Amino acid sequence: MEGVDIIEVRDLEHTFDGFAAVRGISFTVRKGEIFSFLGPNGAGKSTTINILTSLLPLQKGTVRVAGYDVAREPGKVREAIGIVFQDDVLDRDLTVWETMEFHGRLYTIPRDERRRRIDELLRVVELVPKRDERTKNLSGGMKRRLQIARGLMTRPEVLFLDEPTQGLDPQTRMRMWEYIRQVNEAGTTIFLTTHYMEEADMLSDRISIIDHGRIVVSGTPEELKNALGEDVVYLETEDDAKARETLRGIGEIRSVTESPRGLSITISADGSHCLPQIVERVRGAGIAISSVNLKKPTMDDVFVHYTGRELRDEGA
Amino acid sequence: MAWEFLTVYWREMIRFVRFRTQLLSSLLQPALWMAFFGVAMSSNFNRFASAVQVPAGIVPVDYLTFMAAGVIAMTTLFTSLFGGISLLFDKNWGLMREMLASPMPRTHIMLGVSLSGMTKSFIQVAIIMAFGLLLGVQFFPGFSVTRIVLSLLGIFAFVGVFSLGFLLFSSTISMRLESPEGLQGIITLLTLPLFFVSNALYPIQAFPPLLQALSIYNPLTHLVSGVRYFALGSDFFAVGARYTSTTADVLASFAYLVLFASVMYFLARRTFQRAVVT
Numbered sequence: 001m002e003g004v005d006i007i008e009v010r011d012l013e014h015t016f017d018g019f020a021a022v023r024g025i026s027f028t029v030r031k032g033e034i035f036s037f038l039g040p041n042g043a044g045k046s047t048t049i050n051i052l053t054s055l056l057p058l059q060k061g062t063v064r065v066a067g068y069d070v071a072r073e074p075g076k077v078r079e080a081i082g083i084v085f086q087d088d089v090l091d092r093d094l095t096v097w098e099t100m101e102f103h104g105r106l107y108t109i110p111r112d113e114r115r116r117r118i119d120e121l122l123r124v125v126e127l128v129p130k131r132d133e134r135t136k137n138l139s140g141g142m143k144r145r146l147q148i149a150r151g152l153m154t155r156p157e158v159l160f161l162d163e164p165t166q167g168l169d170p171q172t173r174m175r176m177w178e179y180i181r182q183v184n185e186a187g188t189t190i191f192l193t194t195h196y197m198e199e200a201d202m203l204s205d206r207i208s209i210i211d212h213g214r215i216v217v218s219g220t221p222e223e224l225k226n227a228l229g230e231d232v233v234y235l236e237t238e239d240d241a242k243a244r245e246t247l248r249g250i251g252e253i254r255s256v257t258e259s260p261r262g263l264s265i266t267i268s269a270d271g272s273h274c275l276p277q278i279v280e281r282v283r284g285a286g287i288a289i290s291s292v293n294l295k296k297p298t299m300d301d302v303f304v305h306y307t308g309r310e311l312r313d314e315g316a
Numbered sequence: 317m318a319w320e321f322l323t324v325y326w327r328e329m330i331r332f333v334r335f336r337t338q339l340l341s342s343l344l345q346p347a348l349w350m351a352f353f354g355v356a357m358s359s360n361f362n363r364f365a366s367a368v369q370v371p372a373g374i375v376p377v378d379y380l381t382f383m384a385a386g387v388i389a390m391t392t393l394f395t396s397l398f399g400g401i402s403l404l405f406d407k408n409w410g411l412m413r414e415m416l417a418s419p420m421p422r423t424h425i426m427l428g429v430s431l432s433g434m435t436k437s438f439i440q441v442a443i444i445m446a447f448g449l450l451l452g453v454q455f456f457p458g459f460s461v462t463r464i465v466l467s468l469l470g471i472f473a474f475v476g477v478f479s480l481g482f483l484l485f486s487s488t489i490s491m492r493l494e495s496p497e498g499l500q501g502i503i504t505l506l507t508l509p510l511f512f513v514s515n516a517l518y519p520i521q522a523f524p525p526l527l528q529a530l531s532i533y534n535p536l537t538h539l540v541s542g543v544r545y546f547a548l549g550s551d552f553f554a555v556g557a558r559y560t561s562t563t564a565d566v567l568a569s570f571a572y573l574v575l576f577a578s579v580m581y582f583l584a585r586r587t588f589q590r591a592v593v594t
Contacts, residue, residue, distance in 0.1 A: 050594045053417050057592065078419045089410045093334045094327065105323035106418040 006031040006158055006189050007052065012061035014047050021047040023213035024061070029158070029191055030206075034184050037193040038200040038299070039210035045193035046086065048210075049162050052191070053083050066157045079107070082156035082188075084147045086163045092136035096127055096146055099135055100153060107154045114153075121149040125179065141172035148179055152188070159183065161192040165199060177203055197299035207299075209306055216306045224302045230254075231271025233278060234293040236262035246285040250277060262291070271296065320420040324428020325435075328402060332436060342436065346391040346444045350451055354380050354387065357517075361555055368556040375457055377554040384453040385543040386516030388444050388475065389536055392437045393510060396479040397503045399433030400486030404496055412593050422588045430483040437479040438472060455547040467546040474542035474570065478535060481577035484584040491587045515540050519557040535576045538569035 007029035014022040022044040029035040037045045050056040052065055054074040063070040066080035090099060097118065104114035122128045125145040130138060138146065144164065151159050164180065165173040180203060184190050194200050200207050201221045208218040217224065237243040240263050244256055252269040267274050271294050282289055297305075332339060358379035370376045403425070406412040415425055445455065456464045486503075493499050513527055514520070514536040520528055531537050544552075544559065545566045552559050 046594075055413060055417055055592070055594050075419050078417055081417075083413075083417055085410060085413060087410055089414060091327070091331075091411055093331055098327075098330065102323060102327050103414065103418075105326070106320060106415060106420050108318075108320065108419075 004031040005029065006066055007035075007191060008062070008064040009048075009052070010062045012048065012051065012058075012063060014044075014051060014056065014059050016047075021213055022051075025210070025213070025215045026061075027208055027215060027218060029189060031157075031189055032184075032187065033205040034180070034190040034192065034203050036200040036204040036207045037191075037210050038195070038197070038207050038303070039193075040195055043195075043210045044213040045195075045210060046162060047213075049083075049160055049191070049193055053081060053160055054078055079154070080157045082151035082154055082159045084144075084151045084159070084161045084164060086166065088140075088143045088147070090135040090138075090143055090146065093134055095132050095134050096122065096138070097131045099146060100150055103150045103153055109154065117153055117155075121152055124182070125149045140168055141175065144168065144172075144176060145179065148176075148183070152183060156188060158189045158191055161190060163193055163195070165194070165196065173199075197303065201299045209303060211307045217302075221299065225297045225299070228297040228301060228305055229268050230297055230301070231267045231269075231274075232295045233265040233267060233271055233275055234262055234291070234295065235265060235278065235282070235289065236291040237282060238288045238290070242285065243282045243287050246281045246287070247278060250274070250281070253278075318421060318424065321424035321427035321431065323420075324415070324425055325432045326428075328429055328432035329435065331402070332432065342395060342440060343443055345394075346387055346440055347447045349387050349390070350380075350384065350444065350448055350453075354383055355451065357383065364556070370553045371558065374558060375549060375552040377457075377548055377552045378454070379555060380448075380451060381453045381455065381548070382544075382554040383517055384444065384448045384455065385540055385547055386514075388441050388471070388543055389478075389514075389516050389540045390511055391440050391444060392475050392479050392539065393482060393536055394507065395437050395440060396433055396482035397486050397507065399429065399436070399479075399483040400488070400490035401496060401499055403429055403487055404490040404493060404499055407491070407593050408494075408496075416591075416593055422591070423585055426484060426487045426584050426588055429487060430480050433483040433486075434476050434479045437475055441471070441475050457548065459549075470546035471543050474539055474546070474573065477570070477573045477577050478539040481535060481573060481580045484577065484580035488580070488584045488587045491584075491591050510534060510536050519555050519559075521557050535573055538572050541569050542566055542573075 005028040009028070010026045012022055012025050013020070025044075025048065037048065039045055047056065051058055052063055052070065054070055054077050058071040065077045068076040068080065070077050091102075094102065100118040100121070101114070104118065109117065122131060125148060127142060127146055127149065130142060135143060135146065148161075148164070161180065165176050168176065177199070180190060180192070192203070204221060206218065206220055207224060209216045209224075219227065235243065240258055244258060244263060247253060247256060247265065252267050252274045254266045254268045256263055256265050265278065275292070275294055279289065279292065361379035403412070406415075412425075416422065445453075448455065456467055459467065486499075489502060490499055513531045514534045515531065516536060520531045520537065523531060541561065545561050548559075550561050
């Protein structure tokens with residue numbers, strides 16, 4: 001079933017009291033992939049996810065999720081999706097098991113099946129020992145894992161993850177990424193929003209960068225980074241001016257700038273292929289090299305390139 | 317028939333037992349009313365009332381017994397008016413999104429919450445009656461066992477319908493408000509007239525005409541009348557006044573409460589179907 005679009009969004013717009021939160025976005029998510037919405041807080045990510053999950057009424061545009069029109073058959077959409085909300089949406093006074101049981105009953109999963117899935121999922125997210133613990137006593141990572149387990153209970157076709165690792169420490173975040181990948185490998189399509197560059201970069205099959213309610217650019221992480229075509233080589237030599245001369249004539253070099261700390265050479269093609277040539281030329285001219293460094297563009301660079309500003313962790 | 321509301325009910329009851337302070341205070345509060353206000357007032361009222369001659373052949377009812385019905389009604393009113401607050405917290409803490417994003421029909425949220433509120437009122441009423449017995453409240457004077465059972469059913473039917481009405485009302489407000497403080501304010505504003513412009517603590521016969529007319533529309537008056545009818549009989553004498561009621565009167569009171577609850581149900585349903593919570 002690869003290549004089938006499981007989410008189709010066309011010309012989606014949404015306004016809150018005159019403020020346009022989403023201004024005409026269109027995208028598709030293919031069955032089986034991890035698709036990310038990357039953007040700063042307030043870019044329109046949560047609004048989009050709320051519309052896609054039928055929590056907000058559709059104002060303008062069309063949205064189909066798992067084959068159903070969100071405006072016409074919200075009930076069908078709700079049956080087909082799972083959601084992990086941005087903040088910890090857990091009843092503090094229910095136990096881990098009760099949290100799962102409550103969710104399963106909301107979706108009228110038959111008792112035996114429900115209990116089986118609870119056991120299985122708690123094992124997957126390693127919360128079996130916390131089964132009878134109230135959720136208020138769980139750590140941040142455990143809470144998030146419980147929510148993921150809960151979101152998976154209904155065996156959804158699409159799992160929506162709204163900022164799944166916000167506020168988690170680095171180790172826990174890595175673990176969450178593993179879980180998300182596991183879930184995806186088991187066949188669940190994942191739609192996630194994030195304002196963490198590395199998260200989008202590490203996890204996603206495809207990314208849409210969203211800013212001010214519009215999709216700025218979409219593609220695979222590689223495509224987005226390659227589209228910048230700006231690998232940079234940093235070179236320190238005993239004579240930078242002379243070294244600079246020797247580099248004339250290498251076609252892939254776009255520009256060279258000299259600074260007290262060495263040369264930065266911007267390369268229009270794949271920098272790793274160009275680097276040996278640069279080193280040979282400089283060495284061939286008898287100039288000793290003290291340091292070489294190749295920097296590939298990161299998602300940060302991609303973001304800055306397409307939005308003209310840094311993605312800061314605003315308000316998080 | 318879908319039964320998902322039982323899921324919401326189940327969760328509400330877990331919370332009820334788990335919030336120890338809430339549980340304890342909700343059970344203690346009516347007992348304290350009886351123990352302090354009831355006992356203090358009854359010694360006073362009984363002094364005045366003894367000046368009025370009780371007509372021959374009519375059951376005299378002491379003040380504590382008279383007001384016990386009022387305390388049942390008052391407790392039900394308070395508990396029910398506050399019952400919707402769990403929806404407000406669910407909404408504010410984002411928990412409601414889980415339910416709204418599920419395939420469960422939205423009316424089941426309010427049904428589950430309301431039924432659990434009704435259950436809490438039942439528990440409180442049972443406690444008031446048991447505690448009242450200890451204090452010397454004389455409910456069911458000279459009733460046969462069968463009549464006592466039927467009377468209890470009658471009392472619970474009245475309490476049930478009344479509490480559903482106010483729980484649905486409280487749910488409606490909770491869904492429309494942003495803050496618990498707002499709800500608190502509205503409830504405080506409402507409880508005073510509802511409570512005092514009723515027959516809960518004293519007879520309405522001596523009210524000025526306007527208050528008397530108002531009290532007739534007060535659901536609390538009808539609840540109290542119903543409870544007294546079942547607990548004390550159709551003809552008794554208390555606080556210097558004679559109370560008589562016919563089966564028709566009681567049915568009319570019950571019908572009024574059913575009408576009130578139905579109106580509240582439709583208001584709540586409309587609110588829930590339109591609610592947007594993100």
